Amino acid sequence: MTLTSNPMAEPYKIKMVEPVKITTREFREKAAKEAGHNTFLLRSEDVYIDLLTDSGTNAMSESQWAGMMLGDEAYAGSKNYYFLEKVMHDCFGYKHLVPTHQGRGAENLVSNALIKPGQYVPGNMYFTTTRAHQELAGGNFVDVIIDDAHDPYNTNPFKGDVDLKKYEDLIKRVGAEQIAYITIGVTVNLAGGQPVSMANLKAVYELSQKHKIPVILDATRAIENAYFIKVREKGYENKSVREILREMCSYSDGATCSGKKDFHTNIGGFAACNDDAMAEHMRSMCVVYEGLQTYGGMTGRDMEAMARGILEASEDHVMAHRVAQAEYLGNKLIAAGIPIVLPIGGHGVFIDARAFYSHIPQEQYPAQKLANDIYVHSGVRTMERGNVSAGRCKETGKEFFPKLETVRVTIPRRVYTQSHFDVVADAIIDLYKQRDKAKGLKMVFEPKYLRFFQARFEML
Numbered sequence: 001m002t003l004t005s006n007p008m009a010e011p012y013k014i015k016m017v018e019p020v021k022i023t024t025r026e027f028r029e030k031a032a033k034e035a036g037h038n039t040f041l042l043r044s045e046d047v048y049i050d051l052l053t054d055s056g057t058n059a060m061s062e063s064q065w066a067g068m069m070l071g072d073e074a075y076a077g078s079k080n081y082y083f084l085e086k087v088m089h090d091c092f093g094y095k096h097l098v099p100t101h102q103g104r105g106a107e108n109l110v111s112n113a114l115i116k117p118g119q120y121v122p123g124n125m126y127f128t129t130t131r132a133h134q135e136l137a138g139g140n141f142v143d144v145i146i147d148d149a150h151d152p153y154n155t156n157p158f159k160g161d162v163d164l165k166k167y168e169d170l171i172k173r174v175g176a177e178q179i180a181y182i183t184i185g186v187t188v189n190l191a192g193g194q195p196v197s198m199a200n201l202k203a204v205y206e207l208s209q210k211h212k213i214p215v216i217l218d219a220t221r222a223i224e225n226a227y228f229i230k231v232r233e234k235g236y237e238n239k240s241v242r243e244i245l246r247e248m249c250s251y252s253d254g255a256t257c258s259g260k261k262d263f264h265t266n267i268g269g270f271a272a273c274n275d276d277a278m279a280e281h282m283r284s285m286c287v288v289y290e291g292l293q294t295y296g297g298m299t300g301r302d303m304e305a306m307a308r309g310i311l312e313a314s315e316d317h318v319m320a321h322r323v324a325q326a327e328y329l330g331n332k333l334i335a336a337g338i339p340i341v342l343p344i345g346g347h348g349v350f351i352d353a354r355a356f357y358s359h360i361p362q363e364q365y366p367a368q369k370l371a372n373d374i375y376v377h378s379g380v381r382t383m384e385r386g387n388v389s390a391g392r393c394k395e396t397g398k399e400f401f402p403k404l405e406t407v408r409v410t411i412p413r414r415v416y417t418q419s420h421f422d423v424v425a426d427a428i429i430d431l432y433k434q435r436d437k438a439k440g441l442k443m444v445f446e447p448k449y450l451r452f453f454q455a456r457f458e459m460l
């Protein structure tokens with residue numbers, strides 16, 4: 001399966017480099033203050049190692065860059081669209097492809113096509129943009145993930161699984177016709193990049209079919225999920241990542257996908273489905289919100305790079321390397337006693353900020369503070385995935401105070417090397433030694449939607 005004895009060894013060599021700026025602590029203190037202690041508001045050029053997100057931050061291959069030169073920028077019927085459609089069929093297996101500018105565009109189309117105001121939309125833990133679109137379409141999100149997912153130290157290998165009992169109870173309580181669809185995130189970003197097992201996908205699909213409830217995958221990191229099934233679920237060890245991906249998608253009726261993650265590109269996304277009427281609805285919304293149904297907000301060259309990226313990312317050894325990088329960083333932190341979410345996920349390492357800064361109460365945003373402190377200490381940018389990201393309840397206006405209050409140390413694909421991860425680990429370990437000195441934050445500006453992107457804070 002892997003070509004070398006060490007999957008951490010990069011399965012590529014470097015052809016072009018991008019210099020990074022090394023800054024002083026005084027410089028970073030000022031930059032953090034100007035950014036309202038929100039790492040989303042920092043300027044990228046003031047960051048040394050950027051682990052804010054794996055979204056759109058990937059390094060493309062020479063084949064992808066070469067493909068960009070083959071962009072067919074026709075308004076309608078670009079040949080790159082038809083190639084992307086073929087690759088999507090081969091790798092995911094859905095009948096219809098609707099391209100979008102990125103994942104949230106696809107979420108908007110699916111939410112609009114399937115939700116009637118007042119309906120419920122269960123899911124295995126929320127994702128920020130997914131839930132926002134479901135709520136804007138009049139839906140009510142209900143979390144039906146297994147309880148294990150809310151416990152950072154539970155080592156269930158498939159912590160993303162749906163709790164069938166919670167799902168069935170919801171069906172009984174509100175009636176199947178009041179459920180628009182169920183979203184299954186594969187993997188579950190906010191739980192720490194945790195995968196869903198094939199057995200669970202199959203069981204959820206069977207139960208949903210019985211009640212005529214559509215199953216929509218958030219397939220943004222489905223290729224990573226397929227790799228976890230290969231190495232963790234009995235019976236799949238000799239199947240290829242691509243075969244597993246096809247089987248996963250066969251237990252669903254459609255998917256939304258951000259092209260900025262697993263597909264090794266910097267922009268793009270799509271919605272996909274099997275039902276003709278749903279595809280027709282999404283295509284008519286696509287021309288309103290995204291662009292013509294054969295480009296949906298992407299250029300021809302973007303679609304070519306994405307198709308090529310899907311083929312590269314779904315090779316077994318490419319995923320083995322990706323997961324090995326996350327494990328390398330995670331294991332270094334574990335060895336130093338740093339509390340992180342277990343098992344180590346696919347796209348990064350999630351630090352348990354409530355345990356790290358156990359003296360800072362959740363209403364003072366310990367994860368937000370820790371992300372700030374990591375930047376000030378080392379120039380490494382990470383992001384908050386806790387109370388700020390969770391936002392407020394639509395009905396009561398109260399903050400959610402999620403059980404998981406984490407800092408996500410996210411790994412862009414093919415961008416950083418082992419020595420970068422050593423620097424990151426050393427910085428976090430250093431900070432842990434002086435954790436008692438840290439104080440919390442106060443939110444001084446709170447946007448109405450997806451507040452974590454633009455909120456501003458002051459030090460207490």
Ligand SMILES: *Cc1c(COP(=O)(O)O)cnc(C)c1O
Pocket residue numbers: 055102103104105127129130185189218220221257258259260261268269
């Ligand atoms: C990034 C992401 C999205 C949204 O995709 P965008 O391309 O950023 O709009 C949806 N779901 C998950 C799990 C994601 O990680």
